Amino acid sequence: MELNLKGKNILIGVTGSIAIYKACELVRLFVKSGASVDVVMTPSAEKFISPLVFEALTRNRVLTNSSESWATYLNHIDIGKRADVFVIAPATANSINKLSKGIADNILLQSALAFNGTLLIAPSANTNMLENHYTIGSLKMLAVNDVKIISPESKLLACGDEGKGALAEPLEIFYQTAQQLLVDDFWKDRKVVVTGGGTREKIDDVRYISNFSSGKMANALATALYLRGADVCLITTKEYSSIPKEIYTIAVDDANEMLEYTIDSIRVAKKGKMSRATMSSSEPIHLIQKRPYLFMAAAVSDFTPKYPQNGKIKKSSIGDSWSIELKENPDILSTINKDGITTIGFKAEMDSINGFNNARGMLKSKSIDGVCYNLLRGSDSFGTDDNSITFITDDYSIDLGHGDKLSLSFKILDESRKLNNE
Numbered sequence: 368m369e370l371n372l373k374g375k376n377i378l379i380g381v382t383g384s385i386a387i388y389k390a391c392e393l394v395r396l397f398v399k400s401g402a403s404v405d406v407v408m409t410p411s412a413e414k415f416i417s418p419l420v421f422e423a424l425t426r427n428r429v430l431t432n433s434s435e436s437w438a439t440y441l442n443h444i445d446i447g448k449r450a451d452v453f454v455i456a457p458a459t460a461n462s463i464n465k466l467s468k469g470i471a472d473n474i475l476l477q478s479a480l481a482f483n484g485t486l487l488i489a490p491s492a493n494t495n496m497l498e499n500h501y502t503i504g505s506l507k508m509l510a511v512n513d514v515k516i517i518s519p520e521s522k523l524l525a526c527g528d529e530g531k532g533a534l535a536e537p538l539e540i541f542y543q544t545a546q547q548l549l550v551d552d553f554w555k556d557r558k559v560v561v562t563g564g565g566t567r568e569k570i571d572d573v574r575y576i577s578n579f580s581s582g583k584m585a586n587a588l589a590t591a592l593y594l595r596g597a598d599v600c601l602i603t604t605k606e607y608s609s610i611p612k613e614i615y616t617i618a619v620d621d622a623n624e625m626l627e628y629t630i631d632s633i634r635v636a637k638k639g640k641m642s643r644a645t646m647s648s649s650e651p652i653h654l655i656q657k658r659p660y661l662f663m664a665a666a667v668s669d670f671t672p673k674y675p676q677n678g679k680i681k682k683s684s685i686g687d688s689w690s691i692e693l694k695e696n697p698d699i700l701s702t703i704n705k706d707g708i709t710t711i712g713f714k715a716e717m718d719s720i721n722g723f724n725n726a727r728g729m730l731k732s733k734s735i736d737g738v739c740y741n742l743l744r745g746s747d748s749f750g751t752d753d754n755s756i757t758f759i760t761d762d763y764s765i766d767l768g769h770g771d772k773l774s775l776s777f778k779i780l781d782e783s784r785k786l787n788n789e
Contacts, residue, residue, distance in 0.1 A: 380409075382409045382411060397541065428441050454517075456534065468505075494531055494532045549596075551596060563588075563601065578668065593613065629661075663712050665699075673692040674692065717744075
């Protein structure tokens with residue numbers, strides 16, 4: 368999924384860690400997204416990699432102790448003024464402890480101290496250094512001062528120790544940084560449930576009935592919601608490793624399992640997460656509960672085997688033909704209680720004549736607020752990275768066009784918010 372960050376300016380700080388090679392991939396991700404990227408390096412970072420590498424990737428001069436210039440923006444004051452966000456990755460324990468104390472004894476720390484915007488740090492250090500009480504205290508102090516900490520991973524470290532301290536993957540740092548740029552007050556902290564993938568209805572322990580749904584549209588929707596700041600729960604039958612790790616995910620198999628977890632997740636969502644509403648300076652701050660949303664993008668099998676078997680049914684016991692008795696699955700959208708939640712359904716059709724009306728009919732038959740309608744060409748339409756969506760409500764329908772699924776997801780969110788009068 369490619370994210371469009373054109374017009375955004377990213378400042379990346381690089382400290383002296385063996386994980387510095389991952390910073391090259393992080394820079395590449397931001398450049399690929401269309402953002403303008405500046406890099407500032409500590410003297411220790413220059414021992415690991417030449418500034419020339421980052422200059423080749425960004426097409427911008429790198430700020431170092433020796434390259435600082437007051438004749439251009441390339442200095443520790445002005446470089447931050449043009450940045451929308453500042454992310455330090457990797458951030459060593461030394462830099463973390465200095466940052467928390469306001470120490471600015473190199474060009475990167477000076478740039479951080481002068482920066483007046485959103486700052487993120489991605490720690491990378493030996494486990495003992497990171498879990499030292501000084502470092503723990505520093506991370507807490509930084510968090511209290513609205514610095515976002517991108518949690519390191521637990522794995523075998525370069526020093527040979529195994530434990531927490533490995534730099535988060537570049538894609539995860541990219542997502543968490545992009546969220547700071549794209550967060551929207553309407554979606555921020557709003558509870559949202561997304562379902563995705565085609566359910567797998569068990570025949571026996573090695574066979575099942577399913578469909579061609581890839582789950583990619585649900586993954587894209589969950590990612591777009593996360594980037595807008597929503598509190599997302601994704602319930603899916605498919606692979607989701609490419610989405611932000613901060614998204615809460617529930618893996619399911621069949622329709623009954625998806626129904627059970629959807630009901631539970633909606634119940635949790637309706638309890639609400641209190642968020643602060645922005646009020647005028649003359650009024651007190653009130654706590655409000657934002658109305659939750661459900662995006663039902665899963666392709667739920669209409670039928671399931673009536674008598675699923677344990678183990679593997681032997682071919683020799685079946686004979687030349689095999690008749691499997693099926694029973695109807697529960698209709699999740701019709702079954703769940705939708706009071707107090709805005710619900711968007713998805714409808715894929717291959718009938719170019721009646722497909723639109725069939726999708727529109729879901730509004731009444733399933734008592735939902737909106738439908739995302741997709742006219743398929745055939746089975747080759749499944750699993751692609753792009754889609755075509757028409758958004759349908761009781762009052763209007765709008766063609767959102769054809770595009771990659773993440774871009775379409777942002778358009779779906781823009782239309783979906785119109786259904787809420789908050």
